[in-house]
Amino acid sequence: MKDVFLTLFGGRNVLVLVLLVLALITGIVNPRFLTLQNVLNIMLQISVLGIVSVGATILLVSGGLDLSAGSLLSLSAYVAGLVILRLQSLPLALLVAFCTSAGFGAFNGLLAATERAHPFIITLGMMTFLQGIAIAISRGSPINGMGGLYELIGVRDFLRIPLPVFVFLAVLVSVDIFLRYFPLGRYAYAIGGNQEASRLSGIRVGRVKVILYALNGVCVGIAAVVLSAILDSALPTMGSGYELRAVAATVIGGTPLFGGRGSVWRTLLGVLLLGLVSNSLNLMGVSANLQNVVLGAIMVMAVMFQGSR
Amino acid sequence: MVSEQAALLSVNEISKSFPGILALDSVSLTLHAGEVHALIGANGAGKSTLVKIIAGALQPDRGSITINGKTFQVLTPLLARKIGIAAVYQEQQLVPDLTVAENIFLGKEPRTTFGRVDYRRMSAETMELIQTYGLSIQPDYVVGKLPLAQRQEVAILKALKEEAKVLLLDEPTAALTGPQIAFMFRLIEQLRKRGMGILYISHHIDEILSIAQRITVLRNGKKIGTFLAQDVTKEVLIEKMAGRRIESESRFSRKPPGDVILETQHLSINGKVEKASFVLKEGEILGFSGAADSGCKEVLRSLAGLYPIRSGGIKLFGKTFRPRGVADTMQQGILFVPEDMRREGLVLPFPFPKNITLAKLQKVTSRGFILPHREIQAVYPYVSSLRIVAPSPWAETRILSGGNQRKVLLAKALFTDAKIWLLEDPTQGVDVETRQEIHHLLIEARNSGKSILIFSSDLEELLTVSDRIIVMYKGRPTREIENPATVTTQELLSMTLGG
Numbered sequence: 025m026k027d028v029f030l031t032l033f034g035g036r037n038v039l040v041l042v043l044l045v046l047a048l049i050t051g052i053v054n055p056r057f058l059t060l061q062n063v064l065n066i067m068l069q070i071s072v073l074g075i076v077s078v079g080a081t082i083l084l085v086s087g088g089l090d091l092s093a094g095s096l097l098s099l100s101a102y103v104a105g106l107v108i109l110r111l112q113s114l115p116l117a118l119l120v121a122f123c124t125s126a127g128f129g130a131f132n133g134l135l136a137a138t139e140r141a142h143p144f145i146i147t148l149g150m151m152t153f154l155q156g157i158a159i160a161i162s163r164g165s166p167i168n169g170m171g172g173l174y175e176l177i178g179v180r181d182f183l184r185i186p187l188p189v190f191v192f193l194a195v196l197v198s199v200d201i202f203l204r205y206f207p208l209g210r211y212a213y214a215i216g217g218n219q220e221a222s223r224l225s226g227i228r229v230g231r232v233k234v235i236l237y238a239l240n241g242v243c244v245g246i247a248a249v250v251l252s253a254i255l256d257s258a259l260p261t262m263g264s265g266y267e268l269r270a271v272a273a274t275v276i277g278g279t280p281l282f283g284g285r286g287s288v289w290r291t292l293l294g295v296l297l298l299g300l301v302s303n304s305l306n307l308m309g310v311s312a313n314l315q316n317v318v319l320g321a322i323m324v325m326a327v328m329f330q331g332s333r
Numbered sequence: 334m335v336s337e338q339a340a341l342l343s344v345n346e347i348s349k350s351f352p353g354i355l356a357l358d359s360v361s362l363t364l365h366a367g368e369v370h371a372l373i374g375a376n377g378a379g380k381s382t383l384v385k386i387i388a389g390a391l392q393p394d395r396g397s398i399t400i401n402g403k404t405f406q407v408l409t410p411l412l413a414r415k416i417g418i419a420a421v422y423q424e425q426q427l428v429p430d431l432t433v434a435e436n437i438f439l440g441k442e443p444r445t446t447f448g449r450v451d452y453r454r455m456s457a458e459t460m461e462l463i464q465t466y467g468l469s470i471q472p473d474y475v476v477g478k479l480p481l482a483q484r485q486e487v488a489i490l491k492a493l494k495e496e497a498k499v500l501l502l503d504e505p506t507a508a509l510t511g512p513q514i515a516f517m518f519r520l521i522e523q524l525r526k527r528g529m530g531i532l533y534i535s536h537h538i539d540e541i542l543s544i545a546q547r548i549t550v551l552r553n554g555k556k557i558g559t560f561l562a563q564d565v566t567k568e569v570l571i572e573k574m575a576g577r578r579i580e581s582e583s584r585f586s587r588k589p590p591g592d593v594i595l596e597t598q599h600l601s602i603n604g605k606v607e608k609a610s611f612v613l614k615e616g617e618i619l620g621f622s623g624a625a626d627s628g629c630k631e632v633l634r635s636l637a638g639l640y641p642i643r644s645g646g647i648k649l650f651g652k653t654f655r656p657r658g659v660a661d662t663m664q665q666g667i668l669f670v671p672e673d674m675r676r677e678g679l680v681l682p683f684p685f686p687k688n689i690t691l692a693k694l695q696k697v698t699s700r701g702f703i704l705p706h707r708e709i710q711a712v713y714p715y716v717s718s719l720r721i722v723a724p725s726p727w728a729e730t731r732i733l734s735g736g737n738q739r740k741v742l743l744a745k746a747l748f749t750d751a752k753i754w755l756l757e758d759p760t761q762g763v764d765v766e767t768r769q770e771i772h773h774l775l776i777e778a779r780n781s782g783k784s785i786l787i788f789s790s791d792l793e794e795l796l797t798v799s800d801r802i803i804v805m806y807k808g809r810p811t812r813e814i815e816n817p818a819t820v821t822t823q824e825l826l827s828m829t830l831g832g
Contacts (some may be wrong), residue, residue: 205702207694214691217680224637224677225692225745226663284682 039277039293039326043300050304057307064185070299071192072251073269074292078192078199079243080270081291083143085203086236087216087283088136091147092128093244093270095154097263100125100248102158105167105258114172122245128154129241130234137230151267155260162260173249174256188250195246200288202239212236216283273298276326297326340399341366341530342387342418342499347396349382351732354724356382358554359396364499364530369521371533371541371562374551375574375764376736377722380534383551384501387532388420389413400499419492420501427488429477434459436476437491462490466520480625482513489520500524500531506540507762510624510790512830518544536764538567552576575766585776585798591615594784595636595753600645605631607808608645613753613784618775620799620817621788622829627805629788633755636786637669638662663692668751670742672758678742684727685741686712693749715744719774736767743774754778756787760794772798792825804828 051058076093083090090096104121108114132150136143170178180187203209211232214222223229247266252258271281277294279286301322305315340363349357357379364370372380385391387398389408397404400416413420427436434455435442443451443458459472468490470483479487485505492500502521506514521544525531535541541548542562550557550573557573595613600606606628613619621629634640636647638656647654649665656662659669671677679688689712690697697708709726716726719740723733730741739760746754759775760768775798779785789795795802796817802825804812812828814820 207698207701207703210687210691210694210703213683214680214687217682218676220677221680222691224639224659224669224671226660227691228658228660284680 039297042326043293043297046297046300046304050300050307054304054307057304060184062303062307064189066299066303067189067192068186068254069303070295071186071188072247072254073266073273073298074192074295075195075243075247075250076266077270077273077291077295078195078288079240079247080267080274081277081279081286081288082199082203082212082236082243083240084271084274084279084281085216085283085286086212086233087219088233088236089143089147089271089281090129090132090237090240091144091267092132092150092154093240094263094265094267095151095158096125096128096241096244097248097251097266098260099128099154099158100245101252101258101262102162102167102260104249105170105252106161108169108171108173109167112171114176117171117173118249121248122242125245125248126238126241129244130238132241133234133237136237137233155264158260164260166257166259168257170252170256170258173253176253177250178253178256188254191246191250195243196288196292199239199243203288208232208235213284216285218284269298272323276323294326297322339366340364341401342532343399344383344387345397345399345404347383347386347393347398349379349386349391349393352724355554357386357393360551360554360556362549362556362559364532366498366528366530367525368547369525369531369533369545371535371545371548372551373535373538373541373548373570373574376762376767377553377734378551378574378764379554380551381503384420384503384532384534387413387499388418388501390420414495414497417496417498418501419495419497419499420503421485421488421492421505422503427476427484427491429475431476432472433470433474433476433479433487433490434472436487437462437494439491441494458494459490462493466490466523468520482509482517485517486520489524493524498529500529501534502531503534504536504762505533506535506537510829514540536762538570538765541570542567550574571765574764585772588616588780588800590617590800591782594650596648597632597636598646598648600632600635600647601643602628602631602635602640603643605640605808606635609805609808609810610645611803611810611813613786615784616779616782617800618779618785618787618798620795620802621786621805622792622795622802622825623788623805624829626807627829628808629805630757632805633669633757633786633788636662636667637755639669663749663751666750666752667755668692668746668749668753669755670746670757670759672761674738674742679730679738681729681731683730685721685723685730685733685737686716686726688730688741689715689744689748692745696748712744712748715747719744719747720770736763739763739767739771743771747774747778752783754783754785754787756785756789758789758791759787760789760791768794792822792829796820796822796825806831 056062079093100121103124104117107117107120132147135146177187182190203212211222211227214227215229215232219229251262273294274291275281276297277290279290301319302315305318342364344360344362346359346361347357348359360383374380382391386393389410389412392407397406398408437459438455443454445451456472463470468486470486476484476487505517509517521531533545545562547559548562548565549559550570552574592615593612594615598610599608601608609632621632623629631640635642636656638658638661654665675681686708690708694703697703697711721737721740721744723737730738760771775785799817802814802817803810
C-alpha cells in the first residue's frame with residue numbers, strides 16, 4: 025500500500041498533482057482564478073522569484089548556497105537607480121547593475137572556494153554586509169522612477185504575456201542548457217555529488233565554484249532589473265526575503281539541499297506552487313497575516329514529501 | 334554435533350528486493366553461540382543486505398529473525414542493539430571527536446550522585462575491558478585520531494559493553510596488514526570462546542577457512558548451502574560462489590619494458606617519505622609494497638599532485654616535472670585512482686556513465702557542448718569490455734554493487750587515455766572473479782603501453798600482477814624485487830615488516 029502511494033505520489037509527481045488539485049479547487053471556489061488575466065498575473069508575480077530561484081538552483085546543485093541573494097538584489101537595483109538618477113543613462117545603469125551582482129557573486133564564490141567556512145555562514149555574513157551597503161548609500165530612501173526601464177520591461181507585453189515572464193523563461197531555458205550540456209554544468213553536479221572525487225578527476229573545483237557563484241550573481245542582477253522595472257523604483261530593501269524563498273522554491277521542487285541532483289524544471293514547479301498558493305489565497309480573501317501561516321505549512325509539507333523518496 | 338546446538342540467532346526465509354533486483358530470495362541461516370559463522374559470496378550476492386537486515390538497518394519484505402526464542406518481523410537499529418545484536422561495519426558508527434571511553438559508554442554513561450557523568454568510573458571500566466582483551470589503546474584516546482585497526486577494536490569493545498550476543502563483522506580485516514590481522518583473529522577467537530555468535534563477512538577465503546567453523550555461501554541472493562569449514566577447500570568454495578569452476582590465477586608473463594618515462598630522485602615528503610628514488614618504464618607494472626606507515630601511499634599521492642614534495646626531483650618523459658595539483662598532473666598524462674572510491678573516486682548520485690566520462694569530458698563534447706548520444710556511444714565499449722552490470726544504462730552509481738563500482742572507476746581511468754596510472758588497492762572489496770578480471774585488465778593496459786604504479790595491501794595481488802616490486806619501510810625504499818615470480822607471499826610480508 026505504502027509502495028503504491030509512493031510511486032503514484034512520490035517525488036515530482038506529487039507536486040504536479042498538488043498543483044492541479046489546488047488550481048481546480050480554487051477555480052471552483054472562485055471562477056476568476058481560471059481566467060487568462062489571472063493566469064498572466066500569477067506568471068508576472070512569480071517571474072522575479074523564478075529568476076532568483078534558477079540562480080539558487082545552480083548553487084544548490086553544486087552543494088553551494090547564497091543567502092546574500094536578496095541583499096545583492098537590493099544593492100544592484102539601487103546602484104542602477106542611482107546611475108539613472110545622476111547620469112540619466114539606462115545602458116550604463118544596466119551595466120553597473122550587472123557588474124555589481126556578478127562581481128559580488130564571484131566574490132562569494134572566491135570566499136566559498138577557500139573552503140574555510142560553509143557557504144551558509146559566508147553568505148550569511150555577506151547578506152548583512154551587502155544590505156548594509158545598500159542602506160548606507162541610500163540613507164534609507166527609495167529612488168522613484170527608473171527612467172525608461174518601466175516602459176521597456178515593466179509594462180510591456182507580447183501576445184498579452186508580460187515581458188518579465190519572457191525574461192524568466194529565457195533565464196530558465198539558458199540555465200537548463202548550461203546545466204545539462206556544458207561541461208561546467210556537469211562539473212556543478214559532480215562537485216555537489218562528491219567534491220573530492222571531482223578534484224581527483226582533474227576538475228579545478230575552486231575555479232568552477234567562482235564561475236557558478238558569479239552566474240548566480242548574474243541571475244540576481246537580472247532579477248534586480250526586472251523587479252525595479254515592474255515597480256518603477258528601487259528600494260534599498262526590496263530584495264529581502266528573496267534568498268530564502270528562492271531556496272524554499274528550489275527544495276520544494278525537489279532539488280536536495282546537499283547537492284549532486286536537481287534541475288531548473290523542478291524549480292519551476294516549486295516556484296509555480298508558491299505562486300499559485302499565494303494567488304489562490306488572495307482570491308479566496310484570506311488575510312495577508314494568515315497567508316504566511318498557510319504558505320509556511322505548505323512549504324514544510326512539500327519538503328517532507330520530497331524527503332520520503 | 335554443532336547443528337544440534339541451540340541456535341542463538343536464526344534468520345527465517347528472509348526476502349528483500351530493491352527496484353530491479355531481488356537481493357535476497359528466502360534466505361535462512363542459523364548462528365550458534367560460540368561459533369564464527371562466515372558469510373561469503375560474490376559482489377552483489379546479498380551478504381551486505383542480509384547483515385543490514387539483521388542489524389535492523391534495512392527492513393525485509395518477507396521473513397523473520399529469531400533471537401533467544403523471540404521472533405521479530407522487523408528490526409530497527411535500536412531494537413537490534415537492545416536484543417543483543419552488534420554490528421561492526423567498515424564505516425563505523427563511532428563519534429570521531431569523542432574519546433574511546435566516551436564512545437564505549439555513549440548513551441549509557443554512568444552517573445555520579447549529582448547526576449553528572451562519572452568520568453572516573455567510565456575510564457576505569459574501559460581500562461578493565463582493554464586489559465581483559467590485551468589491547469593497546471587507552472580510554473582517553475580520541476577515536477578520530479586512531480588508525481582504522483584500533484577504531485575497529487573500539488567498536489568491538491562497545492559491542493561487548495552492550496553485552497551483545499551476536500556480533501556482525503563486515504570485512505574486519507579489509508584495511509589491516511599482517512600482524513594486525515593476526516591480532517584481530519586472536520580477539521575474535523577470545524570472543525567466540527566466551528560464547529558469542531559471530532557472523533563474519535569477508536572476501537578472503539583463506540582467512541575464513543582459518544577462523545570460521547561454518548560457512549554459508551550466497552549467490553545472486555540465494556543460499557547455496559552451509560558447510561563445515563573442515564569439509565571444504567578454497568577451490569570448492571570459490572566454485573560454489575561463482576557457480577562454475579574458476580581457474581586459480583597464475584602469475585602473468587612478463588614483457589620487456591620500454592624506456593624510462595618517470596623517474597624520481599631523492600623524493601622526500603614531510604614526515605612521510607625520505608629520499609625515495611625509483612624509475613618507471615613504459616609498459617611496466619611497478620608494485621609498491623609496505624605497511625601503513627611505509628609512505629607508499631604518500632609517494633603515489635605526491636606524484637598525483639595531492640601532497641607537496643619537500644625535496645627531490647621528478648623527471649617525466651625526461652623533463653623536470655613538479656606536480657601542481659591534480660588537474661595539472663592529469664594534463665601530463667598521469668592519472669590517480671584512489672582506493673576509497675565512495676569518498677574520493679565516484680560521484681555516487683551520477684548515472685554511472687557520467688562517472689566514466691567525468692575526467693575527460695572533452696572526448697564527448699563538440700564546440701563546448703556535451704553530446705548525450707556521443708557520450709552513450711563512447712561509454713559503451715568500456716561497459717561491455719569490463720562487463721559492468723547495471724539495471725539500466727542510466728542507473729545511479731550509488732546502487733551498483735561494490736565490484737561494479739570498482740569497474741566503473743577503472744573504466745573512468747581507461748577513458749582518460751592517461752599514459753601513467755597510479756593505483757591504490759584497485760581490487761579492495763571485490764570478489765574473486767572480479768579481482769581476476771581487473772588483473773587481466775591491468776595486464777592488457779600494460780601490454781598496450783601503459784605504465785602502472787600500483788600500491789596494494791594485498792601481497793598476493795602484487796606478486797601476481799607486478800613486473801617489479803619496490804618494498805618500502807618507514808618512509809624509505811628498502812628492497813627492490815626484480816623478479817616477483819621468485820618471491821613468496823610470506824617472504825614479501827616479512828620484507829614489508831622491515832625484515
